[in-house]
Amino acid sequence: MTPSPSTMTPPVAAPEPVDVSGLVVGILGGTGPQGRGLGVRLAAAGQRVLLGSRDAERSYATAEDVAARASTVAAGGVEVSVRGGSNSDVAESADLVIVAVPFGGHAATLAGLAAPLTGKIVVDCVVPMAFDKQGAYALPVPEGSVALQAAALLPGSSVVGAFHHLSAVLLEDLAHDLEGDVLVVGDDRQATDAVQALAARLPGMRGIYAGRLRSAGQVEALTVNLVSINRRYKVHAGVRITDV
Amino acid sequence: MTPSPSTMTPPVAAPEPVDVSGLVVGILGGTGPQGRGLGVRLAAAGQRVLLGSRDAERSYATAEDVAARASTVAAGGVEVSVRGGSNSDVAESADLVIVAVPFGGHAATLAGLAAPLTGKIVVDCVVPMAFDKQGAYALPVPEGSVALQAAALLPGSSVVGAFHHLSAVLLEDLAHDLEGDVLVVGDDRQATDAVQALAARLPGMRGIYAGRLRSAGQVEALTVNLVSINRRYKVHAGVRITDV
Numbered sequence: 001m002t003p004s005p006s007t008m009t010p011p012v013a014a015p016e017p018v019d020v021s022g023l024v025v026g027i028l029g030g031t032g033p034q035g036r037g038l039g040v041r042l043a044a045a046g047q048r049v050l051l052g053s054r055d056a057e058r059s060y061a062t063a064e065d066v067a068a069r070a071s072t073v074a075a076g077g078v079e080v081s082v083r084g085g086s087n088s089d090v091a092e093s094a095d096l097v098i099v100a101v102p103f104g105g106h107a108a109t110l111a112g113l114a115a116p117l118t119g120k121i122v123v124d125c126v127v128p129m130a131f132d133k134q135g136a137y138a139l140p141v142p143e144g145s146v147a148l149q150a151a152a153l154l155p156g157s158s159v160v161g162a163f164h165h166l167s168a169v170l171l172e173d174l175a176h177d178l179e180g181d182v183l184v185v186g187d188d189r190q191a192t193d194a195v196q197a198l199a200a201r202l203p204g205m206r207g208i209y210a211g212r213l214r215s216a217g218q219v220e221a222l223t224v225n226l227v228s229i230n231r232r233y234k235v236h237a238g239v240r241i242t243d244v
Numbered sequence: 245m246t247p248s249p250s251t252m253t254p255p256v257a258a259p260e261p262v263d264v265s266g267l268v269v270g271i272l273g274g275t276g277p278q279g280r281g282l283g284v285r286l287a288a289a290g291q292r293v294l295l296g297s298r299d300a301e302r303s304y305a306t307a308e309d310v311a312a313r314a315s316t317v318a319a320g321g322v323e324v325s326v327r328g329g330s331n332s333d334v335a336e337s338a339d340l341v342i343v344a345v346p347f348g349g350h351a352a353t354l355a356g357l358a359a360p361l362t363g364k365i366v367v368d369c370v371v372p373m374a375f376d377k378q379g380a381y382a383l384p385v386p387e388g389s390v391a392l393q394a395a396a397l398l399p400g401s402s403v404v405g406a407f408h409h410l411s412a413v414l415l416e417d418l419a420h421d422l423e424g425d426v427l428v429v430g431d432d433r434q435a436t437d438a439v440q441a442l443a444a445r446l447p448g449m450r451g452i453y454a455g456r457l458r459s460a461g462q463v464e465a466l467t468v469n470l471v472s473i474n475r476r477y478k479v480h481a482g483v484r485i486t487d488v
Contacts (some may be wrong), residue, residue: 016482032337032430045303051296064449072386094460103408108475134456134458135455135456136455136459137456137458137459138459138461138462167423170487179486179487180486183469185469208473209472209473209476209477210469210472210473211380211468211469211471211472211473212378212379212472213381214378214381214383215380215381215382215465215469215472216467217413217462217465218382218461218462218463218464218465218466218469219462219466219467220458220462221461221462222462222463222466224459224462225427225429225453225454225455225462226457226485228453228454228455228459229452229453229454229455229485229488232453233380233452233453233458233488235487235488236487236488237487237488238485238486238487239483239484239485239486240483241470241473241483241484242423242481242482242483242484243414243471243479243480243482244421244477244479244481
């Protein structure tokens with residue numbers, strides 16, 4: 001029997017496309033390698049980008065450089081827009097904010113920004129990682145994960161974990177196409193849909209919903225394994241999900 | 245300047261191939277879905293397999309069934325060999341042992357097998373996972389991970405974590421080709437090399453070294469995210485590492 005339309009399962013594998021092209025994307029820690037890398041790729045795709053830094057002066061020079069590099073690869077007709085500012089200015093002005101600060105400054109940075117980030121999607125890509133003689137290892141986070149720490153500090157924001165596995169080296173190497181999936185974790189469906197759509201704006205990448213925020217810790221820490229893979233195989237490893 | 249041979253870096257991305265085809269592979273918990281699935285695929289590839297169970301009687305019937313199914317897909321000339329036994333018999337007789345028991349029985353099973361497993365490679369694929377109304381979630385393990393728990397209980401064995409991300413459904417569906425990578429973590433290079441080679445015996449799969457045993461926890465827990473992906477996209481997700 002053919003099911004009637006009203007009893008059919010909605011096509012979950014192909015959700016309504018979300019248009020995020022008009023969002024201004026702020027990046028806290030936008031002058032670090034991950035922040036610059038995400039910034040240049042998103043700007044080249046036509047996203048308006050604000051690069052935040054503790055030191056606003058430093059951000060202006062980085063923004064100029066990132067804009068210039070994005071312009072070299074942006075498709076014809078794409079308007080490249082990258083501006084700098086303090087982390088706090090960026091949190092205030094952006095529609096959606098990516099957190100790309102070093103783990104050591106994560107809690108302190110977000111603790112001061114709860115008010116400007118209220119009502120916004122906050123995408124945390126910070127990895128709790130350190131190195132010793134044996135290589136990289138995952139640091140414990142009291143809240144269970146960096147993303148859960150962000151959620152605890154930003155009760156008015158929709159916190160999503162994503163963009164952990166993109167090599168900063170490859171992001172900044174504009175001669176190199178990207179390849180792989182962005183695992184997106186979060187509890188707010190509208191927010192995870194938007195972040196999946198944002199990930200898909202990077203050519204070669206997909207945004208894949210990968211569970212609730214309580215499952216962010218292993219996604220963050222998997223970056224440690226990718227670093228070990230990089231060292232062993234002399235590559236810049238990423239992740240692709242099969243069968244999706 | 246062309247480096248002289250003595251100063252050249254060894255080709256780490258293409259290690260000496262290890263021949264594991266002669267090893268008898270034991271599977272503790274070999275009558276469960278993951279154990280049966282690994283057993284049938286390894287047997288079809290020509291590996292001699294011992295399926296262990298708490299209930300030896302039950303293992304005999306499973307071994308017969310697994311052997312029959314493996315024979316239907318084994319290439320011409322491949323001798324399919326699958327036998328059953330108690331977990332303790334299997335630990336005693338196998339050259340390399342895969343642990344595929346439920347997490348709830350993990351510590352108790354291994355605690356009784358330290359003697360027969362001494363000197364052997366023990367490959368742990370157990371995932372510390374539970375379910376509630378919101379879906380799958382990772383259970384904390386006092387030792388930090390299931391693999392570290394195994395290492396603590398088996399001081400005389402070389403413990404390796406691997407085979408966490410292979411869908412039991414796809415393993416048992418012999419009409420379906422496998423696709424993806426097996427992430428292999430461990431501290432003993434000979435052991436991880438052997439397990440990578442074992443993974444590569446599964447057509448369509450590669451074994452990728454993915455770090456030390458202290459980085460096993462996130463590999464285990466990532467299975468929770470794959471379960472969430474399966475639910476959202478109606479798939480049987482696995483992992484592929486890009487750029488390797």
